Amino acid sequence: MKKFANALAWIFTFTILHLFSSCGNDDSVKDPNKEIEENNRLPRAVYEHGNFTASYMLDTDQDGDNDIILGPHIGLSSDALLINDGTGNFQIKENAFPTRYKGSTANTVTISSEDFNGDGRPDIISSTIDAAEGSFSESAQIHLYLNNGDNTFSDGTSKITDNLIEVGWVEWVRTGDFNNDGNVDFVTTSSGGFGMDAANGVFQGGYIYLNDGNANFSRSLIYMNDNGDLGEYSFEVLTWDEAENGEARMGRFPLDIFVGDVDNDGDTDLVAPNGYAEGQWATFINISSGTEPTFEVILNGNHNSDPYDEVRFKNGALLDINGDGFLDVIGSSSISGLPDETVEIVTAINDGTGRFTETTGLITGATPGVNHARQWLVADFDSNGKDDLFIADHGYDFWPFPGYPNTFLMGSGSELVNSSSNIGTASAFTHGAAVGDIDGDGTLDIFMNNIQGLENIGGASSDFFIYLNDGSGNFSGSK
Template identity: 25%
Template sequence: MCSKKPLVGVLASLVFGCHVFCSSASAQITNFDFGELEYIDLPEELSPTCFDFADLDDDGDLDAVVVGRNTDGRVSLLEGGPGGSLALVGELTAPGQVDWVELGDFNEDGAIDMVLGIRSWVGMVVIFDGLSNGGFVEDPRTIRLGRELRSTRIADLNQDAHLDLVVVGHGSEEIQVLNGDGTGAFSFGSRLRTAPWRNGYPYPQSAELLDLDLDGFTDIAAIGLGSRTIELSLNDGTGGFSRTRSWKGPDLANGQQPGCAYGEWQDFNGDGRVDCLLSLTDFGMQQFAILQLDESGDISTTTLHPGVSYGFSWYPASGDFDGDGDRDVVIGHALPGLIAIFENVTEPGGDPEFLYPQSFLGLQFIRYLRSIDLDLDGDADLVAADFSGDRLIVLRNQLVGAPPPDGGSSQSDQAAEQTVSISLPPKLEQMDGSSITKWLSDLSAPEVRQFIDTSKSPASEAIESGGVRP
């Protein structure tokens, strides 16, 4: 079940380095045709941080790999079945906590391999080579680099037809390129220092690989949660990145500087150029921004949009959930971990506009979120990782598809009627957005659970009373 309630917030009007316009969407509410929340239980204390999908065993169904911030380094393997069901079938062990996973064929043998970013002071990229039966070798290969890796992304950066890696070193303040040779081996390529002009710690958190300036080469877009910066590095065509530009995230109308950690890079206004959906984290009313890029790949215009009045904005994603050809916005939140979905009603080539959100409650900390056609029925579903809940959350889009499959997931009618009760440290009210974002990014799942009581008020009471604020 879903809860729908219009949420009106203060719009921002200032950002460094570019013009800002405020959205004024009409007072309508997003109402997509999603089913009830489905829960896929994961091993206790896995603390899921990320997942990826691929048809590992070549049976026509999507399988999943789920990683987590657990000290045992456990990695869960889920087999996909007809209708998009997922069932736990095994585990692997990595040498430490894992914040990110991606799947790809690095040695070009036809089997899908797995790359992990290890969250340790001595950072490691860990690669589990895939087997022809859809499994993985038990003993991985490791590449030591950086400190506290938060993301490992895959693309062909140097136009040699082999997959390369881009690694985000949160503690070492760097973006490192590893060039693949098609055999599964990697060599060190470009190293980008994040926000070198800034005093303090930039703490890069995420990176996306995409063509920012439409020249046919894959560029790097990184976000630093300590510096509140969006850093765009343009590829020279050989995998070199000599030109990096930095923009500070937007300020709010009240002078607050919200934090930012992740971006979703898509074309939200249909002008043929990529935009960035930036989730903005602050105490109080949440907002999100759309950063529009020009032909050169520079950020030219920013619009800010009201979010929800409870929880902290964390992970942004998007998908065409109503089949109208544009990208709708979805944001996963922390403490409590609701999922908020905003229908895109932007006129082609115009300033972005979104309806008020459709919200799904009863969750804890949506650490990662992805739009994917899980059941392969032709419409976009949603899958989320509930960090402290040790579960995946599935929202099946019923625009085209059939009811959810039996088996492989545990569903709860009670979750639709209840939300979590949160007791947060009073210090958060005195912290700026970047400090709150850093605090959230460093939390362990046991720490999150200390703030949560899942036995309390129904969702409607929580919304009416302001919900989660101490």
């Protein structure tokens, strides 16, 4: 992502500054170029910019249809809001968001939504990094945007203590009630270890920010018990044991974090992959009683001194693969790092308590692999009551940015079926995606963050952002 950003920065800056100028805090006159062209669902400016690194779909104005929030890479001073007319045609809402961290030299990498202050309106939380050349990803800020009810958002970032990440950046912000007090909290994930220095207490991922119910967030000490080598312990981020030469110590820290109720007891648990590290990975079973976040730690896999001998999850998702009613794990072992090679997709089955065991043979059809899987989105795309999975894969993150086909797996109730041909086999630079009903037909569609303009520097290209579902999990691109 870093190489990609630096190489593209000069292409977009001049065009973007005037096309989307009204998405910032100025009061400029509406540019007619932003109006929907005939037969186009999106405003022209979206295609002219063409460089969005995050998106999220939700009904911001609560009129019954899904709107889209776009997080741009450089050139814009703020995120953009697209308002749906109810049929899947969108217009830009001017001045919807306040200026983000680093303004037009920033990159919004993740967007999520919950009602954080209990007023019945969906609010936004996001992570924005410094994307300026020479300082890319050296710092970041977690933003809170509170919904005003009129398709605009006010800046609530100051309500988050420790919102500035001074080294490295936060890749994902996952939400849930982690201390069982009825308020929606959030947990941060790391960008693959960039900038992390555990020896000196420098982290980006694994922090839990507790919500007081009024959207005031503060980091909390986390209480854990592995019922083994470490027993009861507490730390500022999620961590688990690394037993080495018979010595127990807190030595493992999460990169990605999956959020869900893995033991079906009604509260929110966490699963922490081991990333590039060897050995065991952890499930954090929520046993909180309404104050501090408290977890029982289950260790999955076996400790092994060979870092490539054990199952490794760089990123992934929770979904019910085998139809037993419990959330299982699917993920990729790492990032390929090569333009034409993939890494395997691995699966692990939940025994119902949150303990996972690697299990093969659960994906039928052509054996899928991923190159640089950016985002894993679980939804029921064919309305059969089974979990399906869309994997946004932008491929090789260096020149000439060739892109890579995305992956689509459909749940049968006992396994996953590789149905990637349903979304097309073309290579695009899909830097994440958002899922929701775009055109009001009751089926889930996909907005893909397909970076436009890469063909100008010799890479992948896609003409579409919107992919409409026919109701059976077959998708077609729509402008």
